Amino acid sequence: MTETEEIQPSTPEPSPQEAAAEENRVLKSRREKRDRMRDEGRVLYAQRYAPTHKAAEVRAAEETLKDSGEVVRMAGRLMLHRSFGKAGFLTFSDESGRFQAYVKKGTTSEEGFELFKKNLDVGDWIGIEGPIFVTKKGELTVQADQLVLLTKSMRPLPEKWHGLKDVETRYRQRYVDLIVNDDSREVFKTRSKIISFMRRMLDDRGYLEVETPMMQTIYGGATAKPFQTHLNALGMDLYLRIAPELFLKRLVVGGLEKVYEINRNFRNEGMSTRHNPEFTMLELYTAYWDYNQTMELTEEIFRETARQVLGKTEIEFQGTAIDLAKPFERAKMLHLVERALGLTEGGNGLKWGLASVAEAEELLKAAGVNVGGLKGHLEDSTTADEALLALFEALAEPKIRQPTFVYDFPKSLCALAKSAEDDPATAERFELFAGGLELANAYSELNDPEEQLMRFEQQVEQKLAGDDEAMNEVDLDYVRALEHGMPPASGLGIGIDRFVMLLTDSPAIRDVILFPLMRHTERA
DSSP, X not given: OOTTXXXXXXXXXXXXXXXXXXXXXXXXXXXXXXXXXXXXTOOSBOSOOOOSOOHHHHHHTHHHHTTSXXXXXEEEEEEEXXXXXXXXXXXXEETTEEEEEEEEBTTBOHHHXXXXXXXXXXXXXXXXXXXXXXXXXXXXXXXXXXXXXXXXXXXXXXXXXXXXXXXXXXHHTHHHHHHHOHHXXXXXHHHHHHHHHHHHHHHHTTOEEOOXXXXXXXXXXXXXXXXXXXXXXXXXXXXXXXXXXXXXXXXXXXXXXXXXEEEEEEOOSOOBTTBOSEEEEEEEEEETOOXXXXXXXXXXXXXHHHHHHHSOSEXXXXXXXXXXXXXXXXXXXXXXXXXXXXXXXXXXXXXXXXXXXXXXXXXXXXXXXXXXXXXXXXXXXXXXXXHHHHHIIIIIGGGOOSOEEEEEEEGGGOTTBOEETTEEEEEEEEEEEETTEEEEEEEEBOOOHHHHHHHHHHHHXXXXXXXXXXXXXXXXXXXXXXXXXXXXXXXXXXXXXXXHHHHHXXXXXXXXXXXXXXXXXXXX
C-alpha cells in the first residue's frame, strides 16, 4: 500500500502515538515530494481550471453521456488512490458528490500517468478530462485522458480510519470536517437553504429586508449582558448589539410597515449546547398586528420552511418525532405551571403581579402543593413573577416536545411588550418551543412613550441594583421616536441556529455554526 492510498475501515485503528508517528512520516514524505516536483519544474498550484461538469450533473445525465464519446472536464479533491501497475482508479470529490476516474498507461497522457504513479497524494486537488463510461462493476467513471494537478495538499486528512470523529477538531478545523464528513456538509447546505427560503417567503409577503447597526451606544431590545468595545475615532464606548429591536421599530415609526433583518446578535453570556455568544436571528415587525397574528405567521414559517427545504413536515429531533403539519398547541404559561403541579388550570388564584413570593407560596399551599419541595426552584426569586417563571422553566418547559406556543408572560419581566387589554399585569408575549428548544419570541409591541420611559427607568434601577443583564441607560431617542407615534405592531424573533438544529437533527448549536467560538489553543 502506498502513502497515497486511503486506509480501509478494516485496518486496526492505531494508538495516538502511532497516529502521530504516521502523520509525521507522511508530512516528511509530502515535503520531500513537493521539493522534488519543484526542482523538476512542475506546477504545484495551478492558476485556473475550467470544469464542464459536476459529479452530480454527470450522474443525472448518465444515459446521455455514457459511451457517447463526449469529453467532460471534472475537478475535485482526491479521496482515494488505487494503483494496479499500468492502470488504476481515483476517487475524487467536488461540492456535489464523489466520482471515479480511470487511469491507464497509453490512454492517459504520459505526464498525467506519471503524476498518477509518482506524485499524487490523497487530499490533492486534480483536474480530469475524458469520456464517460460504465465499468464492469456498474460504476459510472470518467476515463482520464488528461490528468493534471491543481493544488498540492501538504497535510494528510485526519482520522483516515473512521472519519473525523473528534468533536473539538471538527469545530476548530471545520474545513477538514467538511472535507471528510458528508453529513456535516449537508447540514450547512441545509442551513443555507433554510435562510434563503425564509427570505423568499417574507419578501413574497411584502416585507422589506433592512440592516441596522451592529455597534450601538446603548444596548437594548433584550435582557442580556453585552460585549463592550471602544471607538477611538470618536472617543466613545460602544456595545455589540444584543438585538436589533429598537432600531427596527424606529423604522416602523418612519412608515416602513413590514421590515425584517437576518443577522448576528452578540451576548456575553454562558456557552452550552444551545447557546453561543454570537448567533443568528431573524427579527421582523408588522404594523397593525398583535401577537395573535404573529403566532399564525410563525407557525406558517416553520411549517413551510420544513416542507420546502426538507420535503416533509414530520421530522425527528434527538429521538422524538415532531409533527409540524398539525396546528401548534397554544398554552398560557401559568396554565402550564399549574398542569406541571397537578392543579386545575386557572382555578388556583395564580396570576402575574402578586405582591410577593410569599403570597405565591401561600396560594400554592392552599391548592395542596408541597412548597417545600419547590424551594430549590424558588430560592433565587425576588418577586412572585420571577418565582412563577422559575417554576415554568424548571417543571413545564423541559416537558414540551411538540410545537407549542407558550403565551401571556409577566409584564414585569417584559420591558418592551404591550399589556393585555383585560389584565395590566400580563404581557402579550409568546415563545415557541419544540423538541425541548426555545425557537422564537414575540410581542405585541409597547408603543406608549410614557409607559416605555417608565419601564426603561425600571431597567436602569435593576442594573444599579446588580442585574448585569438589565439596560444600563435609558434610550431617550427611542422614546422620542415613540412620541412621533408608532402604529400598533407586533414583532418576532426566530433563532436561526436552533431552527437549523431542529430541522437537521443536530444535538449541539456548534454543529450548525460553521466557525463556533472555541477556547484559545496554541497554534499548530
